Amino acid sequence: MIQMTITKGVLDASLDPRKKNRDCEFRKWQQRTCKHDSIAPLLTHTMTLQEWLEKNGAKGLDHLVLEEFPETGRGIKTLRALKAGDEILTIPGAVLWTVDAANTDPLLGPILRSLDPPLSVEETLAVFLLFIKARDTGYEERKLHTEVLPTHYTASIFFDDDELEVCAGSSLYGVTKQLKQQIKSEYMITLDRLFVKHPEVFPLHKFTLEEYSWALCTIWSRAMDFKLPEKQFRLIAPFADMLNHSLGVKTCHVYDQRTGVLRVLADNDYKARDQVFINYGPVPNNRLLRLYGFVLPNNPHDSYELVLTTHHLAPFYDQKVALFIAAKLDVNSTFSLTLTEPLPDKVLQYLRIQRSTSQELTTILATANAASKPVTARNEAEILTALDEALENLLAGFAVSIEELGLRVAGDQYPVGGNAWAAAHVSMGEQRILRLALAATRDRQVLVVCARCGKAEDGNKKCGRCKKVVYCSVDCQKAHHKEHKGSCKSPQ
Ligand SMILES: [Zn+2]
Ligand SMILES: [Zn+2]
Numbered sequence: 001m002i003q004m005t006i007t008k009g010v011l012d013a014s015l016d017p018r019k020k021n022r023d024c025e026f027r028k029w030q031q032r033t034c035k036h037d038s039i040a041p042l043l044t045h046t047m048t049l050q051e052w053l054e055k056n057g058a059k060g061l062d063h064l065v066l067e068e069f070p071e072t073g074r075g076i077k078t079l080r081a082l083k084a085g086d087e088i089l090t091i092p093g094a095v096l097w098t099v100d101a102a103n104t105d106p107l108l109g110p111i112l113r114s115l116d117p118p119l120s121v122e123e124t125l126a127v128f129l130l131f132i133k134a135r136d137t138g139y140e141e142r143k144l145h146t147e148v149l150p151t152h153y154t155a156s157i158f159f160d161d162d163e164l165e166v167c168a169g170s171s172l173y174g175v176t177k178q179l180k181q182q183i184k185s186e187y188m189i190t191l192d193r194l195f196v197k198h199p200e201v202f203p204l205h206k207f208t209l210e211e212y213s214w215a216l217c218t219i220w221s222r223a224m225d226f227k228l229p230e231k232q233f234r235l236i237a238p239f240a241d242m243l244n245h246s247l248g249v250k251t252c253h254v255y256d257q258r259t260g261v262l263r264v265l266a267d268n269d270y271k272a273r274d275q276v277f278i279n280y281g282p283v284p285n286n287r288l289l290r291l292y293g294f295v296l297p298n299n300p301h302d303s304y305e306l307v308l309t310t311h312h313l314a315p316f317y318d319q320k321v322a323l324f325i326a327a328k329l330d331v332n333s334t335f336s337l338t339l340t341e342p343l344p345d346k347v348l349q350y351l352r353i354q355r356s357t358s359q360e361l362t363t364i365l366a367t368a369n370a371a372s373k374p375v376t377a378r379n380e381a382e383i384l385t386a387l388d389e390a391l392e393n394l395l396a397g398f399a400v401s402i403e404e405l406g407l408r409v410a411g412d413q414y415p416v417g418g419n420a421w422a423a424a425h426v427s428m429g430e431q432r433i434l435r436l437a438l439a440a441t442r443d444r445q446v447l448v449v450c451a452r453c454g455k456a457e458d459g460n461k462k463c464g465r466c467k468k469v470v471y472c473s474v475d476c477q478k479a480h481h482k483e484h485k486g487s488c489k490s491p492q
Helices: 002-015 020-033 040-055 099-103 108-113 121-134 140-146 161-165 171-195 209-222 285-291 317-326 345-354 358-367 377-396 402-410 419-445 474-484
Strands: 064-069 073-078 087-091 224-227 232-235 253-256 261-265 275-278 303-308 333-338
Touching: 040 140, 064 275, 099 108, 099 121, 108 121, 121 140, 121 171, 121 209, 121 232, 161 171, 161 419, 171 209, 171 285, 171 419, 209 285, 224 253, 285 419, 303 345, 303 419, 317 345, 317 358, 333 345, 333 419, 345 377, 377 419, 402 419
Parallel strands: 073 275
Antiparallel strands: 064 073, 087 261, 224 232, 253 261, 303 333
């Protein structure tokens, strides 16, 4: 029993570069069980899964093997060379986890179909997974897949309070707290509507909140989404769900609606014995940790989601809404601040409209650029000051600074690969972006307000030499000369 649990725990590493701890776990298990060929029991297990898949028409499995990789943990290796665009793997419709498969199951289907309103896609898949996992007899084939799924996850909803506090102030912190609440209330509703009504199908000790959270995390970390002509479509494909994540490859899975088959194509050329990757797209650490339970240190796709809203009682609300629409913005907008674009033009455009006076609104309407350029110096100075304050406040809201987190990550306070270590990386990533956004805001501020007196006037002129500050008058420029001359260098 212990052996099985740890075996499955090791598979957890399939998506997880934070593998040090798990390696350790894996090695302990190796020593206890099978000294020389520790991977054999896993492979035997998966072979059976492969046989089931092949019986249903899966293709490509002959050339693929599961293996432990030093960098990524468990992944899939190709035994033959592949060219970009080659079909790596075909998983037949009959073995996919889909809402249709749940709804047509002879035991589960009638119960699900009798619900009005029906469960959401995510709820249906979660119930389906737990239903199969809970069966003592029958369903042996589908169980081959649930048995190789990780027994636990390291996504942020499973962090204890101390671990989560490490990233207090980050967007992940708020989202995780909210998500935990939401899962709990969703679970209570489903418990009431479904589980307690059919205890013979849903034995309650196997349909706990913990199990339900596990099922949701299985979906978040493994499901693939497809846009079909009439609907958004979500599935989990056995075996294909063990492909590792890489930042370097393009998304290459295709769902054929006519045949119901999932095909995974090679995104790249691979040599025989290379690991094959799948791409989840450019995912920032806060999302990786929420959905998949891992982070990539110094993730180039890190982002901070900045939310801007305008109160309906704000002056000239209707005119502003009309301008937001003209600017292709929403009244409640979320902007991704990134490392390469910490202060997107759209954020400035939103704020210019939001903070316009009646006269400035007229100006914006007359220029027809929907405030994509500064409207007036007054407006520009106001939005930059507001932004400066907002970013300062967001940064002050982080429980631990980048510098302190850096020390803790480098020392042994947060063991590499642990939850606190991962939370620290999310927090550092978000703070790094907010600091860049603040610096970009200040670079703009000095081009709007007079460096000496702080006046924001449309006639302010740049310093002729460095072009990095502005003055409202020759008097101000002269009076500021002594202070400014040290930093005044002509640009190359
Ligand atoms: Zn001045
Ligand atoms: Zn200068």
